[in-house]
Amino acid sequence: MPEHQRADARRNYARILAVAEAEVAAHGAGASLEQIARTSGVGSATVRRHFPTRRALVEAVSRERIEALCVRAHDLTGKGDSRSALLEWLSEVVAYCVAARGLAAALVYEGDGPDSVHENACSARMEEAGEPLLSRAVRDGAVAAGVTVADLIALAVGIVLATEHHPDPAAAADRLFRLAVAGLSPQS
Template sequence: MPERQRADARRNYAQILAVAEAEVAVHGANASLEQIARTAAVGSATVRRHFPTRRALLEAVSRKRIEALSVRARELTGRGDSRDALLDWLSDVVAYSVSARGLAAALTYDAPVHENSCSAAMEQAGEPLLRRAIQDGAVAAEVTVADLITLVVGIVLATEHHPDHATRADRLFRLAVAGLSPPVTP
């Protein structure tokens, strides 16, 4: 939000965002924009002026979570085994996406593809982890952070209605990482 906005516009933005965070926490990506407007005590036109699309609202709601995951990626960069560091971060992305309703939807791409600030931030955060794992030969060279985020988003969205979605999402993530082959015994 530009700082040059009037004080009342800044207050409206902050109020709408606070209400949207609460609504998305309860209803996920399908939170009602009209309910957000009512609860924030502003008109729906005011909500749409600040957030012209549902995606813009979800991205704003998810910004703090994305920043926390970016900090976590920086903490893991250069530490220990490169594959483990990457998988620890991705596991955090899965767990955060499960607990923070709406985050997975904010990470998806729309057609036609447009700039997605959440996905761009996640790709930037994960790139050093992935690059190091590729250099170490721990991950295939053709893998991209976008591939990994898409995998996480798919798992989270596919499990969001499961009775124990956190456990199910983690299990599917571990399965995707391990592959379908049985473990090799020495």
């Protein structure tokens, strides 16, 4: 939110964001913009002026959570076994996305290049944060060369979206994540 905005515009932004956080937590990324406007006590046009797209709203709601995951990636970088550190972070990404409805939607890739109008700031931030973890794991031979953080985020998002309507989404997402990491081959 720009600091040069009028005080009432800053208050509206803060109120809309607080209501949006509650609505996204309750209804996911499909939360009604009209309901957010009504509950905030502003018109739909005011919501759209602050958040021109649903993605902009979901990204704003998810910003703190994304930052916490980025800090966690930084904390794990260089600690312990490189594969374990990467998998611990990815497991936390999955768990966080399950707990914070709408976060997976904020990480969904849309567009087909860095110049895309659909560039995803949340995913870009996560990719930047996870890169040192992945690079170390690849360098140690713990992860195949050619795997990207974008691949891993897409895998996490897919797992979360596939399990969001499960009776126990956290357990189902964790199980699928562990299955994806272990692979389909029996353990020897």
